[in-house]
Amino acid sequence: MLATMIHAPRDIRAENRPDPVLHTDHDAVLRVVAACVCGSDLWPYRGVTRTREPHPIGHELVGVVEKVGAAVTSAAPGDFVIVPFSLSCGECQSCRAGFPSACDHVTGFGSTDRDGHPVDGAQSERVRIPLAQHSLFPVGRSEEELEAAGLVPDLLALADVMSTGHHAAVSAGVGPGDTVAVVGDGAVGLCGVIAAKRLGAARVVAFSRHEDRAALARELGADDVVAERGDEGVAALRDLLGGELADAALECVGTEQSMDQALGSVRGGGRVGFVGVPHGGSQVPIGTLFRRNITVGGGMAPARTHMAELLDDVLSGAIRPGRVFDAEMPLADVAEAYAAMDERRATKVLLRP
Amino acid sequence: MLATMIHAPRDIRAENRPDPVLHTDHDAVLRVVAACVCGSDLWPYRGVTRTREPHPIGHELVGVVEKVGAAVTSAAPGDFVIVPFSLSCGECQSCRAGFPSACDHVTGFGSTDRDGHPVDGAQSERVRIPLAQHSLFPVGRSEEELEAAGLVPDLLALADVMSTGHHAAVSAGVGPGDTVAVVGDGAVGLCGVIAAKRLGAARVVAFSRHEDRAALARELGADDVVAERGDEGVAALRDLLGGELADAALECVGTEQSMDQALGSVRGGGRVGFVGVPHGGSQVPIGTLFRRNITVGGGMAPARTHMAELLDDVLSGAIRPGRVFDAEMPLADVAEAYAAMDERRATKVLLRP
Numbered sequence: 001m002l003a004t005m006i007h008a009p010r011d012i013r014a015e016n017r018p019d020p021v022l023h024t025d026h027d028a029v030l031r032v033v034a035a036c037v038c039g040s041d042l043w044p045y046r047g048v049t050r051t052r053e054p055h056p057i058g059h060e061l062v063g064v065v066e067k068v069g070a071a072v073t074s075a076a077p078g079d080f081v082i083v084p085f086s087l088s089c090g091e092c093q094s095c096r097a098g099f100p101s102a103c104d105h106v107t108g109f110g111s112t113d114r115d116g117h118p119v120d121g122a123q124s125e126r127v128r129i130p131l132a133q134h135s136l137f138p139v140g141r142s143e144e145e146l147e148a149a150g151l152v153p154d155l156l157a158l159a160d161v162m163s164t165g166h167h168a169a170v171s172a173g174v175g176p177g178d179t180v181a182v183v184g185d186g187a188v189g190l191c192g193v194i195a196a197k198r199l200g201a202a203r204v205v206a207f208s209r210h211e212d213r214a215a216l217a218r219e220l221g222a223d224d225v226v227a228e229r230g231d232e233g234v235a236a237l238r239d240l241l242g243g244e245l246a247d248a249a250l251e252c253v254g255t256e257q258s259m260d261q262a263l264g265s266v267r268g269g270g271r272v273g274f275v276g277v278p279h280g281g282s283q284v285p286i287g288t289l290f291r292r293n294i295t296v297g298g299g300m301a302p303a304r305t306h307m308a309e310l311l312d313d314v315l316s317g318a319i320r321p322g323r324v325f326d327a328e329m330p331l332a333d334v335a336e337a338y339a340a341m342d343e344r345r346a347t348k349v350l351l352r353p
Numbered sequence: 354m355l356a357t358m359i360h361a362p363r364d365i366r367a368e369n370r371p372d373p374v375l376h377t378d379h380d381a382v383l384r385v386v387a388a389c390v391c392g393s394d395l396w397p398y399r400g401v402t403r404t405r406e407p408h409p410i411g412h413e414l415v416g417v418v419e420k421v422g423a424a425v426t427s428a429a430p431g432d433f434v435i436v437p438f439s440l441s442c443g444e445c446q447s448c449r450a451g452f453p454s455a456c457d458h459v460t461g462f463g464s465t466d467r468d469g470h471p472v473d474g475a476q477s478e479r480v481r482i483p484l485a486q487h488s489l490f491p492v493g494r495s496e497e498e499l500e501a502a503g504l505v506p507d508l509l510a511l512a513d514v515m516s517t518g519h520h521a522a523v524s525a526g527v528g529p530g531d532t533v534a535v536v537g538d539g540a541v542g543l544c545g546v547i548a549a550k551r552l553g554a555a556r557v558v559a560f561s562r563h564e565d566r567a568a569l570a571r572e573l574g575a576d577d578v579v580a581e582r583g584d585e586g587v588a589a590l591r592d593l594l595g596g597e598l599a600d601a602a603l604e605c606v607g608t609e610q611s612m613d614q615a616l617g618s619v620r621g622g623g624r625v626g627f628v629g630v631p632h633g634g635s636q637v638p639i640g641t642l643f644r645r646n647i648t649v650g651g652g653m654a655p656a657r658t659h660m661a662e663l664l665d666d667v668l669s670g671a672i673r674p675g676r677v678f679d680a681e682m683p684l685a686d687v688a689e690a691y692a693a694m695d696e697r698r699a700t701k702v703l704l705r706p
Contacts, residue, residue, distance in 0.1 A: 093597045093598065093620045093621070094620050094621025094622060094645075094646075097600070097620055097621065097622050098622060099620075099621040099622030099646045101621075101646060102620075102621020102622055102644070102645045102646045103621070171648065244446045245446065247450070259639075267446045267447050267450055267452075267455075268446070268447030268450065268452040268454070268455020268456070269447060269450050269451060269452030269455055269655070271650075274639075274642075274643075277643065278639045278640060278643055282639055283636075283637075283639050284636075284637040284639050284642065284649070286612075286627075286631045286635055286636050286637050287631060289627075289637065289649065289650075289651070289652055290627070290630070290631055290651070290652040290653060291455070291652065291653065292455045292652065293447075293452045293454060293455045293650075293651070293652040293653065293655065294650070294652070295524065295648065295649070295650030295651075296637070296642065296648070296649055296650070297624075297642075297646075297647075297648030297649070297650070298642070298643070298646070298648075299642055299643040299644065299645065299646040299647070300643060300644065300646065302622070302646065
């Protein structure tokens with residue numbers, strides 16, 4: 001089967017690899033219907049994080065179950081499923097509390113599972129899913145029906161970006177009437193706009209300096225777009241809001257500058273939901289939190305939990321997070337998919353095996 | 354009148370000072386019925402924070418209004434009032450959102466007000482209160498009635514420690530059924546125990562290594578007390594909870610060790626409410642927040658907001674936060690009050706002018 005391997009920075013290859021098999025009773029094997037490239041996949045691609053040896057890559061997929069181990073009863077062969085970007089046991093305290101991304105046995109694509117077996121990447125024709133009982137999320141409709149309705153991109157977005165944008169909004173306590181600032185105009189930030197509106201925000205202000213993304217942000221629900229960044233961005237926000245600030249901000253980038261901008265965008269007692277993977281010196285300044293009574297929450301999204309809340313709105317078309325995909329390519333062209341995103345020719349590329 | 358001045362570390366004096374007068378239409382003058390010494394007053398006393406020149410000290414009081422400026426309609430001469438430890442305008446965005454501690458004009462006792470006039474300390478016979486319209490909180494009962502009912506210490510606790518303990522619990526999202534760990538066995542931590550129980554926590558675990566405070570924590574509602582600290586404290590908590598961790602933790606100290614202990618005490622997706630004034634290298638490690646999905650909120654308590662919620666329960670005797678006072682002295686003995694708290698002979702001393 002064809003599977004994507006990263007060998008070194010800017011060396012991404014779709015290669016022939018052995019078909020996956022069940023290693024334990026807790027595994028499943030899926031045929032991938034659609035996968036995609038994440039902004040965080042660009043970090044090893046750009047050499048920001050180190051690639052010690054070639055390994056499979058990709059962590060977002062929807063697919064059809066082909067085989068399940070004897071202990072897996074949550075899905076059966078033929079079921080169309082979403083797989084959250086982190087795999088989890090469903091039994092530990094964090095899982096039971098609804099935070100499978102902090103599972104005691106949390107397992108990532110492209111890593112090694114708790115039994116010591118290597119885990120496939122999602123940018124593949126087929127994948128083995130360990131911890132399958134809790135990690136498979138059946139949609140309850142057939143592949144044919146979902147393809148005909150054009151819902152595959154929207155469901156794929158639930159695997160990561162839409163669940164992550166929703167996590168930012170939930171972690172920021174967004175509720176009816178709130179004014180919400182969204183820092184980051186990538187796929188997650190755009191999904192944050194959708195999530196904030198869905199949770200009842202009265203006014204959503206997106207920070208974006210790219211015309212195409214600003215237009216999409218508006219289409220997805222942003223009431224205003226601010227092009228400035230940093231302190232100038234906060235000043236522009238304050239002007240826009242008649243001298244006031246937002247009730248909540250969504251930090252969807254992960255840098256020191258973006259966190260500062262999010263913290264600066266909220267009033268005293270405001271809330272910041274952060275989902276950008278921290279890098280580049282990002283920190284939470286405790287003095288600012290203390291003095292301005294700001295709450296900071298978020299982290300790696302419990303996608304398995306959130307997709308259960310979001311599924312009905314995706315199936316009904318009430319939200320269309322698949323709009324963040326602005327290109328689709330065959331899996332064989334995965335190297336071009338990375339290049340297009342790296343060069344900002346695409347926001348997010350959907351891959352078809 | 355007698356008023357407390359700090360001259361240098363361990364040099365606290367009750368001195369004769371001029372009676373306060375109204376400087377603006379927005380001021381009030383009060384006769385202090387009771388004041389007290391805060392754990393944070395011990396910082397300049399111990400030389401942890403610097404005292405550049407002698408200044409008035411103390412920020413917790415209840416009193417009776419003697420005079421009000423023309424613009425003050427919220428209270429009248431003769432009213433028994435609580436004064437929150439930070440004074441606020443009531444009109445800016447943060448105040449309107451319920452966070453007067455992040456007020457655009459926030460003013461502390463012993464500092465300088467927005468008109469440039471020096472602000473008295475609360476450990477005095479009389480005080481001028483700027484921003485009086487929003488900063489006076491009338492209790493609605495007479496001094497005689499409240500003294501007869503023995504409620505003065507409980508009402509005084511609302512000026513800071515009980516509102517602050519409540520803020521820790523609210524910021525940690527404590528709700529029915531939660532297991533809550535409380536880090537810090539000073540007056541604020543003890544009030545945090547009261548607050549967590551009041552908000553419905555099923556199980557409250559207090560960290561304390563002092564027998565008298567542990568006993569008081571139990572009396573105020575703690576179900577268990579853990580004497581160990583740091584990693585050993587977290588391990589002991591996990592043993593106590595059958596291998597699990599708390600849903601929420603209250604950080605009521607402000608040091609790096611106490612914050613780490615609070616963060617270590619909660620499960621994935623747990624919440625930490627922090628109200629300990631950050632010092633000694635305290636920080637919020639963003640990697641831990643991200644990986645374990647922990648929410649951190651809190652800061653300087655919006656006491657003016659919280660006392661409105663807590664007042665009825667104090668007047669009815671449902672909660673008795675005045676129990677944190679284990680000594681009472683005349684204002685003239687204020688130096689001994691500081692010494693008793695510094696040497697841990699007292700948890701918190703109430704002062705009577």
